[in-house]
Amino acid sequence: MKVEEIQLNTEDLIGNLDPEKLEKVAFILKTIAHPMRISIIGLLSVNEKLCVNDICEKLGSEQSLTSHHLANMKLSGILGSVRDGKNIFYYLKLKEVITVITCMNKCQLI
């Protein structure tokens, strides 16, 4: 049971977003902002690596669609992948996204 501690200084951190970083932050958030992709991140936050088939089974999702989403997140730098024989294993590369989702999950939305 791993616990992370994060120190957030809201005042300076959010103000300093230059246009370029703004785009990047928005881009990452847009990539995460999808139920299936959040689920995949959820799985990969608990399992170090999972192959496409594992993910399909655990989520009950179709191979092609799952693959598209995985490719998307890989392109965005959120996931990485590694081949092992017939399987390709995906893993979380940008682990900070866990914090983002966890934070959202914690608040009473709307």
Added chain:
Amino acid sequence: MKVEEIQLNTEDLIGNLDPEKLEKVAFILKTIAHPMRISIIGLLSVNEKLCVNDICEKLGSEQSLTSHHLANMKLSGILGSVRDGKNIFYYLKLKEVITVITCMNKCQLI
């Protein structure tokens, strides 16, 4: 200079996302995931309330577009608004989004 401390337990928090909450989290993230809307949140994290014109001036953005984004975020429950004479002041209602953006801002993206 306000500092927040957040305790995140990644293991249980992210796993428990039921389908409904999943949709909500994705929805909120999708709403935030836009450069201009992140900028607005940034402004409202430092200024308690701002009217549309203030925001337009500070961002150099057009009235109509700004208004659209504000309406969008209000609908999603992220912002609230209050009229004062000719002006309508917007404020952050779902303050947790600050944490989300701050977190993203802190990490080296890609």
Added chain:
DNA sequence: TTGATATATAAACATATGTTCATATGTTTG
């Protein structure tokens, strides 16, 4: 009540995104 100011709204459009389906690629096993 008229004009000026502040904001919202609606239509129209271009573009981006999510999904499905069919097919291609790569890898192992017999």
Added chain:
DNA sequence: CAAACATATGAACATATGTTTATATATCAA
């Protein structure tokens, strides 16, 4: 090498999103 398995890819499509333009609404001040 052929068959089976695992995954990726591309085309096609429906839908959602962001933006602009023009116009409407609301409030104040003279």
